[in-house]
Amino acid sequence: MGQDIQSNLLDLLSFLNEIVKNQNSKISYIYNENYGYPDLGSNIKDMNLSEELKNALINYGIIKLYKFQQEAMESILKNNDTVISAGTATGKTEAFLIPILNLLKNNSEERALFIYPTKSLERDQISRISSLSKELGVSFGIIDGDTPPKERTEIYKNTPQILISNPDMIHLGLSLSSEFRNALKNLKFVVIDEMHIYKGIFGSHMKWILYRLSKLSNEDVLFIGSGATIGNPEEMGESLFGRKVKVIYGPKRRKGTALHIFIDHGYMSRWTFSSYIISSLIKKGLKVLAFTDSQQMSELISKISRKNYNTNVLVHRAGLSAETRKKVENDIKEGLIKGVVSTSTLELGIDIGDLDAIVMTSLPKSYSSYLQRAGRAGRRGNPGLVITIMGDDPIESFYLNNPEKYFSQEPDPGYIEPRNKEVLKLHFISYLLQKGFIKKDDMPEEFLDVVDELLQKGFISISNNIYHPSWKEGRNFILNNSIRSTGPIVKIYYKNKNIGYREMPQALYELHPNAIYYHSGETYLSIKLDVNSYRAEVIKLNDVHFYTKPLYNIDVIEVIPKEKRLAGIIPITYGDLHIMIQVEGYVVKDEYSGSIISTSYYEKPIKWDYWTKGILTKYPELMFESGEKKISSYHALEHVLISASRPIIGASDTDLGGISYPSGHIVIYDSSIGGHGGSKLVFDRFEKVEGLALKIVSSCNCEDGCPRCVFSPYCGNNNQYLSRKGALSLLKYVFENKETKNEEGKPLGKPLA
Incomplete structure (x- = not known):
């Protein structure tokens, strides 16, 4: 140093x-x-590249490639679908840009599509792409929602060899614009940069956008993924691309x-x-x-x-x-x-x-x-x-x-849920608009999950085993649904002016009546939330020193099992869950200390229900000393299982929700409508989750529950009815007993979230 x-x-x-x-x-x-430079590869002069590209790279200051860049280049030049997994700021862009430029330079009819997750990132990356492209005479351009009509027309007329865009534009363009589709017909390369972003719902959408893209151009289009911090790059690449991939590993750190x-x-x-x-x-x-x-x-x-x-x-x-x-x-x-x-x-x-x-x-x-x-x-x-x-x-x-x-840990795995019904509905309609019609035998079998509902609602029709779109209804459906989410959007109004939005169900927790809501440096008070019209109304507040947290409960209305197994002695089911949220009131807390100032309840709870995916488990009914100790033990166990799931699957605090029942049933569900794949990873890795949960509750020396072990900032009951010792007893019993004595049954009693 x-x-x-x-x-x-x-x-x-x-x-x-x-x-x-x-x-x-x-x-x-x-x-x-403290990390040094990555391993170096060969000299640029000795590589199998065009002389013009070699000279351009040398003029650009690149004399040698890093070893991983050279390996990526060789993989792409051999027509392998490739995923480049390397840390932030290690040179991933050059790893895919150089071989693509080498091929496009001498093939003016072929095209490359570079996909970035945001418009800001598109424009940020254009300078890196343009320097080499200009020197080689390879044309490039950006097309997205900010592209002026005149530029867009020119792109459709004379499509640049490298086209830069984002998933939202590609999704809408494929569905609604024949000119856009024509511009992408000669694709040779599709690059998905920042691939680690495409987890959960966004990744599920991206999978189907790439599927539609491959059907538009040709089956020979080459997919290239580039991302930092991916724990399972091969699995994630194959999930997104629907193909086998070759993974090139670069340095993990800059x-x-x-x-x-x-x-x-x-x-x-x-x-x-x-x-x-x-x-x-x-x-x-x-x-x-x-x-x-x-x-x-x-x-x-x-x-x-x-x-x-x-x-x-x-x-x-x-x-x-x-x-x-x-x-x-x-x-x-x-x-x-x-x-x-x-x-x-x-x-x-x-x-x-x-x-x-x-x-x-x-x-x-x-x-x-x-x-x-x-x-x-x-x-x-x-x-x-x-x-x-x-x-x-x-x-x-x-x-x-x-x-x-x-x-010392490794990066977390990426996960998606390709059978999220909300995602499937959007992309089946979009694919039909893109193609005009689809023969039943040519349709991906996943779309069968949503066919009946779409037929019933009039978004599609079928005759002679051929599906057709309802053009007007389909277009409206696409324009009113986002690929960044699956939930309805609540628009926020101040003095009848739309100032922002929040997705359901998160809007329930942040915009319930009398909730403090912060936006653009201002403090607002929610005075109305209509969950039918998805509209919230707020007024401004001046200089408040408190904030609010909702009090809510969640119940499972129905479970449709997809998979079942035993995790030790615990029966565990993964499937579709129909859940009901009830916001019953709120607490007001001091901004400085977080202490409770007041607690209020509504006369009538705010209710909203939706389908998602999740797991249902059943823990043994031990001999607890009281009914309160019993529900407190299961409630604490639910909290700590969700906490332990976070590092095991790479989930945020709000990616997963949980419910506990006095009968010993514990539910862990995807918070997104339709599911995002997180609970499926919990299902697959449940023993690891339990193991970490045991370490958490056994290493805490509190009396019987505290923020460091079983409390949750998202508890719907303000962290009431929690017993660390009870949760510890349940987990110890599970790990010490090998005989299966648990029957799954149905959840009974009043739930706690």
């Missing part, structure tokens, strides 16, 4: 120690990361030096402490990007930073206008501001300039996400500071006690 870098990091560490001590908190763990620091926030609330750390770093002159997994927490941290610490920290998240997000990106890139708090929207490789520090306000939803976020600090040869605020959370508590286990 260079002396200057060492000196800078020691100075930063000394500063951090000082500001943390001022709040009676502490630095719990420090991990020094070159450079970074200091990873865990800080226990102590008695101060997480968001207040996060605001304090972010503001302190900014005042020291550092450029800071902070991450939170909650839209509302990002707004709250921005507010506290401004009001309590006189620091301007802007918000970047979904639900804000594209113009607002773009301005935030430009302002921090140009140095006009020094701090941004973001959800996962800035987790991708959008160029916002050099960053001195990354602050994660909690452990991210997955280790893959941690690596992706951490990779944004200290680029271009500068050391990076990566701070994670740790505290009262079962998983954070576990890793505070075992930090070396956190940094």
Whole structure:
């Protein structure tokens, strides 16, 4: 490590120690990361590339490729569907761009489609693509929702050899525009960059978009995936592409030096402490990007930073206008501001300039996400500071006690649910509009899951075993449904002006009557939520120092089993679940401490039901000392199983929901409508989930339940009726008994969520 870098990091560490001590908190763990350059491959002059491309690369400053780049190039040139798995900022773009340019240079009729998950990322990457392309005379262009009509017409007339777009544009273009379809007919390559993003619902949609794309062009189109931090690149590539793939592994980390620091926030609330750390770093002159997994927490941290610490920290998240997000990106890139708090929207490789520090306000939803976020600090040869605020959370508590286990783990697996019925409905209608008709024998068998419903609702028709679309109804269906989600969208209105949106069922928890809602730095109070018209109305509030949490219950109405097995002595079923949510009231909590100020209940609960996927388990009915101890034990077990599932499958806090019953039944379900694949991974890895759950409850020394073991910030009962000791007894019984004595039966009694 260079002396200057060492000196800078020691100075930063000394500063951090000082500001943390001022709040009676502490630095719990420090991990020094130092990675060199990846292994080098052959000299450019010796490679099987055109002379023009060799000269262009040398002029560009590339004398040798890294070994993994060369391996990727050779795989692509051999016509292999290829997945490139390498860390952030390691040179993945060059690994697929060079072989594609080599082939397009001498084949003017063939085309390549580069797909990026967002419009911002498209435009961010164009400079890297354009430099080499221009020198070789390979044409390129962007087509998306922001492309002016005149440019779009020119693209349709003279399609560039490299076309850059995003999944939303491709989905709509394939369905609704014959000109768009014609522009993509001669595709030779389809590149899916940032492939690790396509997990869950978004990945399920992407699978079917790629299927439709392959049917449009030809079966010979070559798929290339590129992504960082993928735990199962081969499985994920084959799930998305529907083909066997060759995986090329690059370095897991970027070159450079970074200091990873865990800080226990102590008695101060997480968001207040996060605001304090972010503001302190900014005042020291550092450029800071902070991450939170909650839209509302990002707004709250921005507010506290401004009001309590006189620091301007802007918000970047979904639900804000594209113009607002773009301005935030430009302002921090140009140095006009020094701090941004973001959800996962800035987790991708959008160029916002050099960053001195990354602050994660909690452990991210997955280790893959941690690596992706951490990779944004200290680029271009500068050391990076990566701070994670740790505290009262079962998983954070576990890793505070075992930090070396956190940094020694492998990236999490990606998962999708290709049979999500909401996804299938959208893409069957879209595929019919794209093709005009489909013979029954030529249809993917997955679409059979939704045929009857679509016929009944009049979106499609059938005659002589040929399916046809209902053009008007189909078009409206496509335009009113997003590939970024599966739930209905609740529009938020202030003085009859639409200021934002929230997807169901999350809107139930954030926009129920009297909920505090943060948006664009302003504080609002929800005064009405209509779950039939999907409309919320809000009014502005000034200078409040509290926030709200919903009180709710969830019940399973119906279970349609798909798979069953035994996990030790525990019967476990995976299938379709029909669940009912009831928001019954809310608690008001102090912004600084998180303590409860008041509790209120509605006269009439707000109800909403939907279908998803999930698992149903049945635990033994042990001899508990009371009925309350019994329900508290199952409720605590449900909480800790969900907490343990997070690192096992790479899920966020809100990806999975849970329900416990006095009968010993525990349900873990996908929070997305139709399911996203997470609960299927829990089903497959349930023994691992139970094992981690046992470690969590057995290593905590609290009396009988606390935030570090069985509490959940998303508990519908405000963490009432929880027993760590009861959950521990159940898990010990499961691991110590080998005989199967449990009958599954049906859930009985009042559920707790």
